[in-house]
Structure formats: C-alpha cells, structure tokens
Amino acid sequence: MSSSISLTVNGKSVTAAVEPPTLLVHFIREHLDLTGTHVGCDTSQCGACVVHVDGKSVKSCTMLAIQADGTEITTIEGVANGALHPMQAAFKEHHGLQCGFCTPGMVMAALDLVRRHPSPDEATVREGLDGNLCRCTGYHNIVAAVLAGAQAMRG
Ligand code: FES
Ligand code: FES
Secondary structure: OOEEEEEEEOOEEEEEEEOOOOEHHHHHHHHOOOOOOOOOOOOOOOOOOEEEEOOEEEEOOOOEHHHHOOOEEEOHHHOOEOEOOHHHHHHHHOOOOOOOOOHHHHHHHHHHHHHHOOOOOHHHHHHHOOOOOOOOOOHHHHHHHHHHHHHHHHO
16 A cells, blocks of 8 residues: 655655655655666665755665655755756866766765765765765765865855
8 A cells, every 4th residue: 555755855845655665766766757866786885876865865775765754855956056066066077977877876975974074174075975886986086076065165
C-alpha cells in the first residue's frame, strides 16, 4: 500500500504517493525527474547521491522517501540560481571534474562542508569529502575547487 508524502523540493511543494520501500534517491530521480542526483553504489559508499535534507548533507540512498515527509530538500538542480553557484563555478574553473558522475554529490557535500566550516583548510576539505568517491580519482583538483569555492562564497 502506498503512502502519501508532502515535502518541499528545490523550493516547490511536492505531494506524492510512494511505496514504503522507495529510497529517497529513486523518488528524486524517478518520480521527480531530477536526474542530477546520481546513483553510484546504492549502498551508502560513493556519495554520488548526496542531497540536502533540511540543510544538511544526506546520502539519499540511505533514506526512504517516506522518511523525507515534511522535510525541505535541495538537489543539485536547486543550487544554481540563473548562473552557476560559486561552488559550481569553482569546480569548472579548477577542473574539479572529469566524467562528472561524482560531481553533483561532491558539490552538495562541499556546500554543507562550507556551511559548517566557512574557511576550511585543505585537511578539513579532504576529511569532509571522505564519504564521496571519484572514480576518475581527480581528488587534487576537487580539493582545489572546494577551497576556491569556499573563498568565493566568503566574497
Ligand atoms: S549511491 Fe548513495 S552513496 Fe552511492
Ligand atoms: S569526475 Fe568522474 S567520477 Fe568523479
């Protein structure tokens, strides 16, 4: 039997009927067609599925859609506001992506990191992103991008 959930996604109210076992990431991708949130492992390892739930990073493959009832969710599609967000621009400028598969999760995790550490040093960035894997192994440029993005966000 499906359950009705109501939540806010990227500023818009959403009400939907979901089967109780539906993972949040599948709800986001398949019910809402927000395919910028990726599924790399489905087992809480890679971080490609990171979104913000009530402002905090969550691996959306670790959460059921029904657990998101009443929350506010931001996906990568909700980050840019007409132009690229400064963190996205920093990834572009510092070559923080190769194939781009990990990038939405990296950016969402980086934004939560900067929320908690507005002026992070390199060690803080590396530790903060240790739940996000890049199969292209571009970590050096990803760290440089996050440091530059944090600086740009400070203005
Ligand atoms: S798909 Fe969620 S952590 Fe890999
Ligand atoms: S850029 Fe390819 S997985 Fe990270």
